[in-house]
Amino acid sequence: MKQTFHPALRPLTVAVLLAQTFGVSAADDLYISEYIEGSSNNKALEIANTTGADIDLAAYEVQYFFNGSLTAGTTLNLTGTVPAGEVYVVASSAANDTILGQADFTSGSSFYNGDDAITLLNGGVVVDSIGQIGTDPGSQWGDSNNGTQNQTLRRKSNVTAGDTNADDAFDPSLEWDAFPQDTFDGLGSLDGANPGDGDGDDGDTGGVAAGQCGETATFIHVVQGSGNSSPLVDSAVIVEGLVTAVREDGFFIQEEVADEDGDPATSEGLFIVSAEAPVVGNIARVAGSVGEFFGRTQLADVSDIVDCAVTAEASSTLISLPLQAGADLESLEGMQVRVADLKISDVNDLWRFGEVGLSNEIKRQPTDVYAPGTSEYEALVAANAENQVYLEDTSAASFPPELSFYTQFSYSNTIRIGDIVSAAGPLNFSFGKYKINPTEPVVVIGTREALPELQSGNLTIASFNVLNYFNGEVQADGTVSFDYSANRGASSPEAFELQQARIVDAIRKLDADVIGLMEIENDGYDQSSAIQSLVDAVNADIPEAEQFAFVATADGGLLGTDAIAVGLLYRPAVVTPDGIAKEVPMPIQTLENGNLVQMRTALLQSFSHVDTEERFAVAVNHFKSKGSQCLEDGASPTLIDTAQGSCNALRVSAAITLGEAMTSADLPERLMILGDLNAYSAEDPIAILTEYDPAERGYTIKTAMNTAADGGASVEVTETFGYTNVAEQFDPNGFSYWFFGSGQVGSLDHILVNDAMLDDIVDATHWNINAPEPYQLQYDQALRFYPDSEGYSFTEVGPYRSSDHDPFLVSLNLEAAAPATPVGDFNKDGRITGKDLAALIGQLYRKVTDTNAQFDLTGDGRITLKDFFAFLRLLR
Structure with a gap:
């Protein structure tokens, strides 16, 4: 018995037809395809990728120029990747749920109004712009019919490149179509950016029938060929094989074992673009046209499918990573494959596209282990780009309602970086990645730790970035509002409640005695302050001996000028504080336009250990972020600069400032530096605080220009401070951060100690409760996009994803100094007696x-009667 679907298998979905038949128009770079200037904070930009290749956003940023300013008032450093043919939405974090449901990047920074200019930059070069920098047009560019105020603008369908001149006059009517205020229905799709008439014509093969089962057909390995593309592109063929799996946009078919050619260079599998599919496990015949879709060989324009209603066997190939030198997965495209015990290395697009990256190892940030520019660094950069295969949801949807290969996903049953996975299914190739479409749920061995694994001593110290902990602003009527300009954290009481509950759970389970915090709201230390709010929440319902207090500034005022x-x-x-806290202001850089680049002030406090009375000092720090923009970043940066992220030189200057402050202050013998230094372990700021050899490193580290030091000059630094990076000795494979977009881990959070304190360390560990976890579990994401009412369970409370950085802990065992032996107590029994006199006489x-x-x-230099009489005086 056979089942026949024909002719042309209408209706194919319009989205599949447009993408498969017409492709995507080739632009040179990203451009802004939609602009929303809506009511309240409903502001968003849609950025389109019609280049035909995936684009990594590491070098891209969006800038807003307010009220005719020549200087950007807001700079957003974009993250992630824009797949070919897709869009990327940048939105205000205070926008409504419709916009945020499409957002790939949100920010609480100030967004534009109708009279503000906007630029999209790639590596500092403008690739698109809206408005005119340096010009204040009044209320808007254009007018009420087509303008930048209170309207939605969409790029005209014939515009597929950006306006790279941000200094010329701007008329929105030339390239933009206008829609009423708060029009959001087109956000998140290419709209007019894809060519095609949209009439649903599938360009079929003229109604060619697939014929009878068992008749002559073109072998799939002939269709695939031995190269990266098919030798039969645009040819009409009929293939016959086993249906191995179905996706929403098509199905996979594979040659029977008996018909394979035995050539390891040719694939025996093929993807069929179709809205209908035969039964999985049956032999089927398909008539269609061979094509290449962004590197995937496929059969499209299908005119007939025959389900032969008989079964057969097709081979399955084990993918072992790392691949042999020079090998790739092209020869397995479309075929059934399987992987065993690979590690999850990438969750960038876990929920965006239902993808999970696998490798034989977790990918390490190159500058976390090697100095930039060294041969080892270059080798790791190359290795990180290799030996990856992905798991793929079969729905072909953005934000799928569930993961087809892991339907039980939840906060308590997640998949994360480092988990061990085994899976099987056909191998797809899509947007530059080889992706397994699992035919059954995957096997996952989780790696979560309920508590830190740390050998105990009598003192534990931790570093913990709490990801913009803002507890709201008390209003005149006593209520708490989260709608204020300085707020970088939770936007509602519900979000704050979830954020705080998770941070509290993490702090309690850290069980540390001293905790350095980063990214807590800088609003003082009174009863309504963020730090008091956090301490109150942590202390609630726990024994007094486990409760916390906090260190305040000497005058009780703000610590520096940053919002955090x-x-x-x-x-x-x-422990008890020993003296008042000291503030260590960090270097300030003056840009060419007169603007200042600043960072957070460090806090330095000495403590006395209650049990042993031993003293130590801790300096808590948060250096300038890699996503900022400093003077050196616009001055022809070299690989040494770019490999370490923006503002590296200013972080070097901060390291020197901190090291000198620690050296000159009246402090105990034991010294510790901890915090988010925004520098990976092998980068310049860490080298300055520890030690380095310029000859071995390949260059001499330099400070930042235009600071108060050295007359504003950038100077070479060869003197270092000699601290030890605790992680290198006690947890060398640990990490504190997973960089979204790179798929790589490293440590930005460090604990450095001097020799006097190093001797007391028992153990140290990173507690990986945050960095490996999917960011969708984060308090703001979980509530905004994944409510429990839709079937997810992302809002549970636990220590996991309480932040985006992992805590780093160090355990010490302090020993009380032995009491000094009194002069004359020769037998060291704690007394001066006749026994000591007899010993002296002897x-x-x-x-x-x-x-x-x-x-x-x-x-x-002699033992005489003078010493005898001196001893007698000791007895008085």
Whole structure:
């Protein structure tokens, strides 16, 4: 019995037809395809990729120029990747749910109004613009019929490139179609950017029938060929094989084992673009046209499918990583494959496109282990781009309602970086990636740790970035609002409640005695402050001996001028502050336009350990981020600069400032530097605080230009401060951060100690509760996009995804100094008695040596009656 679908299998979905038949028009770079200037904070930009290749956003940024300014008031450093033929939406974090549901990037920074200019930059070069920099047009460019105020603008369908001149006059009517205010229905799709008439014509093969099962057909390996593209492109063919899997946009078919050609260079599998599919496991015949869709060989324009209703066997190939040198997966495209015990290395697009990256190892940030520019660095950069295969949801949808290969996904049952995975299914090739379409749920071995694994001592110290912990602003009527300009954190009481509950859970389970905090709201230390709010929440319902207090500034005022600050919690039952806290202001850089680049002030506090009375000092820091823009970044940066992210030189200057402050301050012998230094372990700022050899490194590290130091000059630095990076000795494979967009891990959060404190360290560890976790679990994402009412369970409370950085802990064992032996207590029994006198008499007139030098009480190099009489005076 056979089942026949013909002719042309209408209706194919319009989206599939447009993408497969017409492709995407080739632009040279990204451009802005939609502009929304809506009511309240409903502001968004849609950025289109019609280049025909995936684009990494690491070098891209969006800038807003307010009220005719020549200087950007807001700079957004974009992250992630824009797949070919897709769009990327940048939105205000305070926009409504419709906009945020399409957003790929949100920010609480100030967004534009109708009279503000906008630029999209690639590597500092403008690739598109709206408005005119340096010009204030009044209320808007254009008018009420087509203008930048209170309207939605969409790029005209014939415009597929950006306006790269941001300094010329701007008339929106030339390239933009206008829609009423708060029109959001086109956001998140290419709209007019894809060519084609949209009439649904599938360009079929003229109604060619697939014929009878078992008749002559073109072998699939002939269609695939031995190269990267088919030798039969645009040819009409009939293929016959086993249907191995179905996707929403088509199905996979594979040659029967008996018909394989045995050539390892040719694939026996093929993807069929079709809205209908035969039964999985049956032999089928398909008539269609061979094509290449962004590198995937496929059969489209299908005119007939025959389900032969008989079964057969097709081979399955084990993919082992790493691949052999020079090998790739092209020869397995479309075929059934399987992987065993690979590690999850990439969750960039876990929910955006239902994709998970797998490799034989977690990918490490190259500058976390090697100095930039070294041969080892270059080798790791190359290795990180290799040996990856992905799992792919079969729905072909953005934000799929569930993951087809892991339907049980939830907050308590997640998949994350480092988990071990085994899976099987046909191998798709899409947007530059090889992707397994699992035919059954994958097997995942989780790697979560319920508690930090740390050998105990009598003191534990931790560093913890709490991801913009803002507790709201008290209003005149006593209510708390989260709608204020300085707020970078939770936008509602519900979001704050979830954020705080997770941070509290993490802090309690850290069980540290001193905790350095980063990214806590800089609003002082009174009863309504963020740090007081956090301490109150942590202390609720726990024994007094486990409760925390916090260190305040000497005058109780703000710590620096940034909206966020560092903080320091401690357990009074374990340590007590020794003296007042010291503030260490960080270097400020002046840009060419006169604007200032600043960073957070460091907090330095000495403590006394209650049990041993031993003293130590802790400096908590949060250096300038890699996503900022500093003077050196626009001055022809080299690989040494770009490999370490923006503002590297300013972080070097910060490291020097901190090191000198620690050296000059009146501090105990034991010293510790901790915090988010925004520098990976092998980068320049860490090298300055520890040690480095310019000859081995390949260059001499330099400070930032235009600061108050060295007359504003950039100077070479060869003197270092000699601290030890604790992680290198105790947790060398650990990490604190997973960079979204790169798929690589590294440590931005560090604990550095001097030799006096190093001797007391028992153990140290990164507690990976945040960095490996999918960001969709984060408090703001979970509530905004993935409510439980839609079937997800992302809003549970636990320590996981309480932040985006992992805590780093160090355990120490401090020992009380032995009491000094009194002069004259020769037998060291704690008393001066006749026994000691007898011992002295026994040494009279003997030669002074290292073993009897204590009897020379007068220090004249002899043991005589003078020493006898000196001893008698000790008895008085």
